[in-house]
Amino acid sequence: MLDVHEHITDAVKTPALVRLAPNVVLIRFETLKVYAALGALRHLLDTGAIRPGQTVVDSSSGIYALALAMACHRYGLRCHIVASTTVDDATRAQLEILGATVDQMPPSDDLRLDQNRRVARVRELLAREPGLHWMRQYHDPVHHLGYAELAELLRHALPGARLAVVGxxxxxxxxxxxxxxxxxxxxxxxxxxxQPFGSVTFGSERFTDPDAIIAGIGSAIPFDNVHHDLYDQVHWLDFQHAMAATVALVRDHAVFAGLSTGAAHLVASWEARNTPDRTHLVIGADTGHRYTQRVFTRHREALDPTGLAPLVISDLGDLAMPWSTMEWARRGVRVPAQERRRKDAVL
Structure with a gap:
């Protein structure tokens, strides 16, 4: 039975569940972060932390920006986005039409510099306009709240299944x-x-992957919203492996999705072979449109994912490209002092 939605965000946040293998199910979204944006704004409005008509501001590499702008449209809030250099023209146009104002960072191949510039710009805006509310998607736990609704959908769609979430x-x-x-x-x-190689989040910052699109998958600075003790297993992939699986999703399943979805699909396929008694849920965070030039027009270069497998390691010192995996076992992590100082300097 079809529902008539009162706002587009209700339609956009509803995932499609697609079985990719007997024990692999894709949770496909147009933009997953609508859950984060809606949940955060609802909570902030309900608690009086923000009021209708107020302007919220945040930094984004793309899909959160669009989700936040749509959620602001729904709740009668103004939106200001400090956009990564990676935000494409189509996304920027949508943001502007939705009424968001956009500051976009200049071109840069250094994504740490891009992140630092964005946070510095947010600080400038806050100093100039104290009435702005900084959403802090990387650090404010309010962004976790909206996903409880998604969990209920999955529990009812897959009753009794032993689950493994891969994302x-x-x-x-x-x-x-x-x-x-x-x-x-x-x-x-x-x-x-x-994780991509080069991200500080799980200790691969000593690696360089020239083609990697780290924005939205890893990070150049520590994020407080990452709780390491929630993760059972971690996989690190290079761009070529992620690209191989992203192209294969279209070829094998007609699913046009983003690079993070392809990476999660490759990992889930390997995990599913090793733990066949679980249903592996692949988080498909967005569509493939913003990867057209970097990934899909290069489809003839893509590796055959059927022949790919990770190096299984037991210590971060053994981490190696192009694909490694390690049992994380829900343990925490101590952020090195120099990384904590760097994060504090840009927050």
Whole structure:
């Protein structure tokens, strides 16, 4: 039965569940972060932290910006986005039509510099306009709240299944919010995190992957919304491996999705072979449109994912490109002092 939605965000946040293999199910979104934006704004409005008509501001590499602008449209709020250099023309145009004002960073191949510039710009705006509310998607736990609704949908769609969630770590909000809600009913649900090489989040910052699109998948600075003790397993992939699986999703399943979805699909396929008694849920955070030039027009270069497998390691000192995996076992992590100082300097 079809529902008539009162706002587009209700339609956009509803995922499509697609079975990719007997024990692999894709949770496909147009933009996953609508859950984070809606949940955060509802809570902030309900608690009086913000009021209708107020302007919220945040930094984004793309899909959160669009989700926040749509949520602001729904709740009668103004929106200001400090956009990464990676935000494409189509996304920027949508933001502007939705009424958001956009500051976009200049072109840069250094994504740490891009992140630092964005946060510095947010600070400038806050100093100039104290009435702005900084959403802090990377650090405010309010962004975990909306995923409880998604967890309920999945529990009803897959009753009784032994679940493993596989998704890119990114800000930590989607995997963290979802797994916490699922574990309230079943503490045994596994969480498998996917990282690019070069991200500080799980200790691969010493590596360089020239083609990697780190924005939205990893990070150049520590994020407070990443709770390392939620993750059972971590996989690190290079761009070529993620691209191979992203192209294969279209070829094998007609699913046009983003790079993080392809990476999670490759990881889930390997995990599913090793733990066939679980249903592996692949988080498909967005569509493939913003990866057209970097990934899909290069489809003839893509590796055959059927021949790819990770190096299984037991210590971060053994981490190696192009694909490694390690049992994380829900342990925490101590952020090195120099990284903590760097994060504090840009927050």
């Amino acid at each position: 890119s770590v990114g800000t930590g909000a989607s995997t963290g919010g979802l797994i916490r809600a699922l574990r309230r009913h079943d503490p045994g649900v596994r969480l498998v995190g996917v």
